[in-house]
Amino acid sequence: MAAKIIDGKALAAEIKEEVRREVAAMTAAGRPAPCLAVILVGEDPASKVYVNNKKKACEACGIRSREILLPADTTEEALLEEIRRLNADETVDGVLCQLPVPPQIDKMRVIETVSPEKDVDGFHPLTVGRMVADRPGFLPCTPAGIIELLKSAGVDPDGKNAAVVGRSNIVGKPVSTLLMRANATVTVCHTHTRDLKAETRRADIVIAAAGVPQMITSDMIKPGAAVIDVGIHRRPDGGLWGDVVFDEVSQIAGAITPVPGGVGPMTVAMLMKNTLRAAAQRRAAQVKGNN
Ligand code: GUN
Helix, strand or coil: CCCEECCHHHHHHHHHHHHHHHHHHHHHCCCCCCEEEEEEECCCHHHHHHHHHHHHHHHHHCCEEEEEEECCCCCHHHHHHHHHHHHHCCCCCEEEECCCCCCCCCHHHHHHHCCHHHCCCCCCHHHHHHHHCCCCCCCCHHHHHHHHHHHHCCCCCCCCEEEEECCCCCCHHHHHHHHHHCCCEEEEECCCCCCHHHHHHCCCEEEECCCCCCCECHHHCCCCCEEEECCCEECCCCCEECCECHHHHCCCCCEECCCCCCHHHHHHHHHHHHHHHHHHHHHHHHHHHHC
């Protein structure tokens, strides 16, 4: 039987509508709309698309957005200075720098310079630490979106075997943490995993986040498993490929996300949620500070 297709685009639209309503309530109460600052260094075409998607989502939610475009030869210090300026800017609630950054810039220094109060990407080590320790804080957008996608498909990770393929800081590691928090038994697979197929075949939930086009095939999937495809790769014919061979895996899986229209839109929707939350927390702190 063919898998249920998990519609990330529709779920993202619902979440953005919820954010839009809350933003409207905020402005109706006389408080300024949230504001997200997005920095893009250089001309990477994929990054330009992602930044533009973020801007469009902000518009749809009534969130103000500020785009800071810096040339590819920007020095690390100039970028860090820009981030510090945005950290100090009272009119800005969320700050992010689109990754990857050019090679002369140390990505970790960029991430560590964003103020934790404005860390809507959820990448700062303090934010990561809070997540791992089950403390309140921003959750990274793609992993949080994956959990929402599973929930929407009626897949409760509690007691299930989950295989996460890929151990990146942005997806593999944090989604493993969130699946653990949701009471799954989690196996993280990577390039040194001896028998990947044996690991994925045991899994009720497979998160494909290795960044390798079309690496997950139907023989690697247990019948009825939920498969979340985080990969996004440009095909030679201009289309998109995920990490999963959709046509064959969708014949075996119980539920599967498409590419495009699965994880991608959810990442942006969760960013809108984080930006609203950053603004709400900052407004609340300002009120407290004035009393
Ligand atoms: N590059 C790929 N994914 C992301 C993301 O979620 N945030 C940022 N800032 N850069 C990215």
